[in-house]
Amino acid sequence: MSAAAGWYADPSGTHGQLRWWDGAAWTEHVTAAPAPRSGNGLRTGIIIVAVVGAIVLALIGFIGVAAVRFGEFDTSGVTADTRTNVTVRTEAQIGDRLTATIPSDGAFQASFTVERPGTVTFDVRGEDGFDSMLEVIGPSGESLGQNDDREVDAPGGDVFDPYLALELAPGRYTVFVEGWVGEGGSFELRID
Known part of the structure; x- marks a missing residue:
């Protein structure tokens, strides 16, 4: 050698x-x-920092979107009489099919009375891709349920249409429909 x-x-x-x-x-x-020794130590470090940074930014973005998306449904201290963005108000009965169009940042409100205890369903069907949110307020002003996307096993509708089934006691209730992130649009609300 x-x-x-x-x-x-x-x-x-x-x-x-x-x-x-x-x-x-x-x-x-x-x-x-x-x-x-790997000559990739610096490169590996940069990749790790970039991935962690991307995850942090994604979380911040998710939290921001969630705050905007669900901020409309922060009902602490809000009752049917204190919402300021309601642009369409109506009276309803169980069995009604109500249609409405709300502007951007607007809301639809329907008040109704339950005479006998039982399950009441709220089914919103958006038109032309309108993505809406649904909330039901109880007799004492408390939020009883919220939904913005129908569950897989809920009947009919589009995946972005809200659907709720609630056990309600006799009393006066209010249902709100709003557009996702303030979107305006047309819809049908079925109360059964």
Whole structure:
């Protein structure tokens, strides 16, 4: 071998071991090979920082969208009489099919009375892709249920149409329909 003296991979094939070459012959001196160094350390660090940064930004974006999307439904202290964005108000009865068009940032409100306890369903069907949100307020002003996208097992409608089925006691109730993130549009509300 014509290589200069130094530590080289052990020619005996022992993995992870170096043997000293004195410039003329292999010696009996061996040592553990150092752990391989990756030249990608800086690149790996940059990739990790970029991925973590992207996740943080995605979470911030998700929280922001959720706050905007569901902020309209923050009902703490809000009753049927204190909502300020209601543009369409009507009286309803169980069994009604109500149609309405609301402007951007507007809301639809229907008030109705339950005479006997039982399950009441609220089914909103948006027109021309209108994506709406639904909320039912109880006799004491409390939110009894909210929905913006129908569950897979809910009957009919589009996946973005809200649907609720609630057990209601006798009393006076209010249902609100609003557009997702303030969107305006037309819809049909079925109360059964």
